[in-house]
Amino acid sequence: GCTSVDKQTTFDFVVAANRLPVDAVEREDGEVEWRRSPGGLVTAMDSVMRGRDGAWVGWAGTPGEAPAPFESEGMWLHPVPVSAEEIEHYYEGFSNDTLWPIYHDVIVPARFRRTWWHAYRRVNERFAEAVCEVAAKGATVWVHDYQLQLVPELVRERRPDVRIGWFNHIPFPPVELFAQLPWRAPLLRGLLGADYLGFQRTADAQNFVRACRSYLGATTKGDRVTLPAEDGQPTRTVRASAVPISIDVASLTELARSESVQQRAQEIRASLGDPKTLLLGVDRLDYTKGIRHRLKAYEELFEDGALSCPDVTLVQVATPSRERVDAYKRLRTQIETTVGRINGTYSTVGATAVHYLHQSYDRAEMAALYLAADVMLVTPLRDGMNLVAKEYVACRHDLGGALVLSEFTGAYHELSQAFICNPHDIEGLKQTIMRAITGDERTKRRMMSALRKRVTHNDVTRWANHFLANLEASPEKPA
Ligand code: GDG
Numbered sequence: 225g226c227t228s229v230d231k232q233t234t235f236d237f238v239v240a241a242n243r244l245p246v247d248a249v250e251r252e253d254g255e256v257e258w259r260r261s262p263g264g265l266v267t268a269m270d271s272v273m274r275g276r277d278g279a280w281v282g283w284a285g286t287p288g289e290a291p292a293p294f295e296s297e298g299m300w301l302h303p304v305p306v307s308a309e310e311i312e313h314y315y316e317g318f319s320n321d322t323l324w325p326i327y328h329d330v331i332v333p334a335r336f337r338r339t340w341w342h343a344y345r346r347v348n349e350r351f352a353e354a355v356c357e358v359a360a361k362g363a364t365v366w367v368h369d370y371q372l373q374l375v376p377e378l379v380r381e382r383r384p385d386v387r388i389g390w391f392n393h394i395p396f397p398p399v400e401l402f403a404q405l406p407w408r409a410p411l412l413r414g415l416l417g418a419d420y421l422g423f424q425r426t427a428d429a430q431n432f433v434r435a436c437r438s439y440l441g442a443t444t445k446g447d448r449v450t451l452p453a454e455d456g457q458p459t460r461t462v463r464a465s466a467v468p469i470s471i472d473v474a475s476l477t478e479l480a481r482s483e484s485v486q487q488r489a490q491e492i493r494a495s496l497g498d499p500k501t502l503l504l505g506v507d508r509l510d511y512t513k514g515i516r517h518r519l520k521a522y523e524e525l526f527e528d529g530a531l532s533c534p535d536v537t538l539v540q541v542a543t544p545s546r547e548r549v550d551a552y553k554r555l556r557t558q559i560e561t562t563v564g565r566i567n568g569t570y571s572t573v574g575a576t577a578v579h580y581l582h583q584s585y586d587r588a589e590m591a592a593l594y595l596a597a598d599v600m601l602v603t604p605l606r607d608g609m610n611l612v613a614k615e616y617v618a619c620r621h622d623l624g625g626a627l628v629l630s631e632f633t634g635a636y637h638e639l640s641q642a643f644i645c646n647p648h649d650i651e652g653l654k655q656t657i658m659r660a661i662t663g664d665e666r667t668k669r670r671m672m673s674a675l676r677k678r679v680t681h682n683d684v685t686r687w688a689n690h691f692l693a694n695l696e697a698s699p700e701k702p703a
Contacts, residue, residue: 234360235279235300239269240351240375241368242315244282244301258296265368267472268684272692273299279358281351287311293358304354306347313343316549319371325551326405327370327397328512328606332551334404341407345374348414352378359386364695367418369393374410377417388418389695393469394608395634396428402435409439416440416451416460419698422467422691424608424634429464448699461699467691468634471614473683480591480619488592496537497575501661503538504597506590506612507604508545509582511555514603514630515542517647519562519578521654526570526577530658534575538601539593543584556582594619599660602629603647609634613642617679623669626660638682641674 245266246258260266269280279300284291287310290303306314317340325334352375355365359379367375367390376388402408412435415421423429429447436442436449443450447465479485493502503522507513522538525531542559546552563580570577585593594600600616610633617627617639629635629642636644643663645656660668 233279233300233358234363235277235358236360236363237273237276237278238281238355238359238363238365239273239278239368240281240355240365240372241265242283242319242371244280244284244303245269245299246296246301247285258294258301260297267475268469268688269299271685272688277360281354281358300358302354302358304347304351306350310343310347312548313337313340314347315371316546318344320546320549321551322405323370324394324512326401327394329395329397330401330404331511331605336406338406348372348374349378351375352382355379356382359383361385363387364692365389366391366691366695374414375417377414380417387695387698389420389422389691389698390415390418391422391467391469391691392424392428392608395425395606396423396431396435398431399434399438402431403438408435412436412440416442416449416462418462420691420695421462421464422694423464424466424468425637426466428608429466432464463694463698465694467687467694468638468682469609469611470679470682470684470687471611471618472685473614473618473680476587476591476615476618477621479588480595481621482588485588485591485595488588489595492592492596496539496579497534499537499575500535501531501537501598502596503536503599503601503657503661504593505538505540505542505601505603506593507542509542509552509556509559510545511551512604512606514605514647515540515559516555516562517605517650517653518601518603519559519566521650521657522578523562523566523570524650525654525657526566528654530654531661533570533572533577536661537576537579539579539581539597541581541583541585541590541593544582590615591619594625595622597625599626599628599657601657602627602633602635603645603653604630604633605647607633607635611635613639614679617672617675620672620676623672623676625672626663626668627672627675628656628660638678639675641671641678643671 245261247261248256249259251257281302283306284303287308290305293302321335325332363386365386365388376390433444437444448461448463450461453459563578566577594616602613613629613635627642630647631644643656643660645653
């Protein structure tokens with residue numbers, strides 16, 4: 225239920241993220257309806273916005289003119305217009321072809337284009353203006369992610385009365401990699417407009433602090449960065465620390481306990497021919513996720529005769545992502561070639577080695593897949609957190625299953641009791657997958673139980689409250 229209101233309203237709590245938490249869906253009668261998108265961030269903000277007077281600033285998902293601001297399920301949604309060309313330059317270009325590779329260890333080379341940077345700055349300015357329009361005096365503003373790194377400074381320039389926090393969902397790179405960015409100094413200054421900066425891991429926060437020292441001549445002490453005074457401006461101190469994100473554990477556990485999901489999990493196994501071992505991968509189709517390394521290890525295990533059909537099968541969900549960016553097109557071709565080769569060589573009539581699904585599914589189907597899988601493969605080369613690992617654990621109320629987890633994820637720092645792997649080490653990865661398959665059931669249940677304690681302890685509401693508490697306690701009080 226959404227209503228469009230034309231009166232000008234301001235809010236004490238403002239979220240800014242690249243996307244609004246809704247998707248436009250065309251109804252049968254041709255009318256457009258806004259439906260809440262299922263993401264974890266939306267759920268997290270739901271619990272924070274409840275009881276507060278909250279607005280959300282973001283792109284509505286279609287290029288060109290933005291719809292008028294409207295209310296949706298207790299949230300004021302303020303769309304920011306982004307043109308088709310800006311999508312190409314600000315989003316696909318600078319955000320996903322410049323920043324994304326630099327922030328993920330340059331797994332693919334980053335591309336630098338001055339026109340992309342200009343579009344990034346322009347769109348960040350538009351977001352900042354929208355934030356200032358809806359923020360009440362003294363409001364708290366929470367900016368999200370790498371697409372909006374200039375927003376903190378741009379908001380502060382216009383509105384010294386508001387308190388500004390920023391959370392990075394992806395890693396923050398080591399200084400040596402960050403150094404490549406021709407725009408490293410303005411990006412750091414953009415972020416330092418905030419009062420508090422949250423990162424997934426302590427190492428990410430430390431990388432940021434080091435970069436400020438190297439490229440802005442800032443003084444740093446522990447997790448605090450102090451900027452030298454500049455033409456009459458007073459010095460400011462900004463804190464940068466780790467606040468690892470999580471998931472809505474209770475609602476996912478409840479879903480996984482439901483009769484229909486448990487039944488669906490059985491059905492999935494049956495339709496796969498009731499294999500002895502079902503392995504599962506769930507990722508956006510992204511080169512950071514280590515899907516190729518995973519497939520390589522899996523293929524070699526067939527080659528070695530350690531695995532075979534029909535005993536074993538792998539379901540790989542690879543959700544379509546950033547399909548217009550070249551690196552993603554290339555990756556898709558590589559993955560599809562590899563899957564074709566594995567199936568051509570090792571499948572039998574009636575038993576398939578890899579079920580590759582380039583599709584997205586609803587939450588219930590995902591929960592059923594998690595419940596059905598004996599081994600969950602989470603093998604990124606670099607990942608800010610990786611929520612899939614936490615979701616798998618949250619669904620395994622039966623203490624069944626085993627999690628293979630890369631040490632290059634943020635999740636590793638909480639879930640080190642999983643079957644840990646270095647995905648670059650194919651030999652080691654193969655051994656870890658085999659241990660997860662053949663491991664003693666009692667040991668595996670103990671491991672899962674330990675993992676569940678960690679995930680249950682730090683759920684998404686706790687994450688949001690932790691971030692906001694740090695923001696409220698940030699060293700500088702707003703003017
Ligand atoms: C970024 C950072 C960080 C995937 N396919 C489907 C589907 N999903 C859901 C998963 C999970 C989410 O999407 C993916 O989250 P991840 O954390 O695994 O990865 P990114 O998309 O790269 O997210 C990451 C995260 O931000 C949060 O800070 O953890 O490191 O890169 O929730 O379940 N959901 C549904 N259908 C699908 O087909 N419903």
